[in-house]
Amino acid sequence: MPRGRSATYADQHEAILAHAAELFAARGYPGTSMNEVAMACGLTKPALYHYVRDKEALLLQICQQHIARLQALVASVQAQGLLGEAQLRALILAFVRAYADAQGEHRVLTEDVRFLGEAERSVVLDGQRQVVAAFADAVAQVRPALAAASLHKPLTMLLFGMINWMFTWLQPDGPLTHDDMAPVVADLFVGGLLALQTPALQASA
Template sequence: MARTIAKDHDLKRAQILEASARLFAEEGYDRASMSSIARACGISKANIYHYYDGKDALLFDLLDSYLMRLRDRVCGLELSGLAPVARLRAILTEVLLAYEGADHEHKVQLNAMSALPEAEQEHLRAYQREMVKFLSAALRDAAPETFAADKGKLRAVTMSVFGMLNWHYMWNAGADTHDRKGYADLVARLTLEGVAGL
């Protein structure tokens, strides 16, 4: 007979993912064990195996959930009616707002994704590629004269912009919504106007 799923299954799973993200970010994925994960979650080791077969399965679910939410939030923006530069600013702002409260998940993505099998990494990179493509189109539309004939330059600028956004948490720990919006504006201006435009 199949095991029934508890009514609070999704809530418990979300709590496990949140506690695991914190543990992996602060102590490192390699150093974490299923026992330490269970302790961080406040449940028994046997109970954590009710949700995940092992540490790799937990890591994949953590990153899959995080990147899917991020992709859906960023690529699902309603941008119709906005001028190209305003669309770019809206995307940059949404990325930083989506990162708010997710520093642990973001750090795990940057530092631990390579621990997963290649097929799972490729699945996760697909989310990243969708966001890169979305931002790249916004950059091209905001500065068509710069990027129209140079796809290599467009890709380099797109990845540089993501680099600025992705490492924001390193030097702006605890940044609030206002700070994130301000930084998104700075990145947009720096990208489109250069340092002289600041």
């Protein structure tokens, strides 16, 4: 009979993904070797390959796991039955706060997904599109005219631009935390959304 996985397999696998994400985020995917990942995890290289096939598979698993967490956040907010501005604010708060504990994974998803093969990259991007679509729907709920003017998705991308690059300036040991900034981002985006006036909106009114 084939030998089953140990009780600690899942925990070790999670630790490998976390250590690899930190290394990829700090050094870049091309600049990180599997030897370095193994050393960071306290494993031999052969032992590392017991958990992951190769470096590309490791990158894919990091991206897929992070996307799955973001999708779970969306589902959790949607399950609250919130509508309009309340739902959009809840989504923004949840995502900004979640990024505090996933900065390595998020940076890998932002910068290193391009190193995946076409099929694998497509899987990850499909997951990202689902998350973006949920936010775009929430934006359209707040101001339905935005969807009519084809602005709800571009505005959603502007919001993600604001959130996605916070890791470049919001330092873990700085005076502000993700918890501090989450309501600021929500107020800034929702307030701007409600005040937005453009020719496209006027034409769709």
